[in-house]
């Protein structure tokens with residue numbers, strides 16, 4: 586089956602949630618505010634795709650103050666983001682796939698800048714920079730995207746960099762960027778983690794398909810407190826009662842953070 590970074594994240598969050606949303610395709614309702622944010626984010630991604638293709642976007646950007654501000658920040662870095670064709674090859678909504686242990690690993694990159702000696706994978710986030718950068722570094726997106734590129738190109742791992750742009754919440758309303766450099770060790774860790782997840786997934790899939798056994802539910806009941814399937818999973822009462830006193834993982838930042846205004 587097709588496996589994306591989102592699928593892997595869901596699988597880690599709760600295998601039963603993977604069953605409901607990926608296998609059974611049950612819809613997760615979006616609240617009004619979330620839906621509006623998603624729409625704006627989607628619009629911004631489309632505009633960035635048009636911008637990378639040299640298509641006009643000013644008129645559309647002018648319809649929303651957030652879009653306008655974000656695109657102005659992008660334009661301030663246009664030399665780095667949109668190099669000449671003889672300097673780098675760029676692509677929006679760049680898709681990479683790779684067969685791995687009977688599955689197809691899929692990555693849809695917001696934007697790539699591929700130079701002869703280095704590769705940047707860029708991701709646009711139309712929300713604020715997370716407090717815990719380490720969690721982002723360990724996310725499946727941060728691990729899988731460099732892994733896919735390293736495995737499907739001639740780039741050595743230490744020439745691949747993941748760059749997240751966060752367009753909300755920075756000083757003076759300026760976007761901020763987090764950069765994660767890949768390495769041979771990181772790719773090896775991702776290879777091992779991915780192999781382990783897919784082996785486990787295969788076991789669960791087999792039991793689900795052959796004897797109708799449901800995927801396991803998460804043991805972290807706090808997760809259920811905000812899950813749309815809490816009633817279906819009979820996790821409503823316990824999730825409310827047991828979520829009290831639970832603490833989220835301690836945050837700490839160890840990843841290089843570079844405000845865009847300080848970029849060369």
Ligand code: SF4
Pocket residue numbers: 599600601602605802803808809812813814815816818820
């Ligand atoms: S309610 Fe809990 S167990 Fe059920 S899918 Fe959601 S997170 Fe998983």
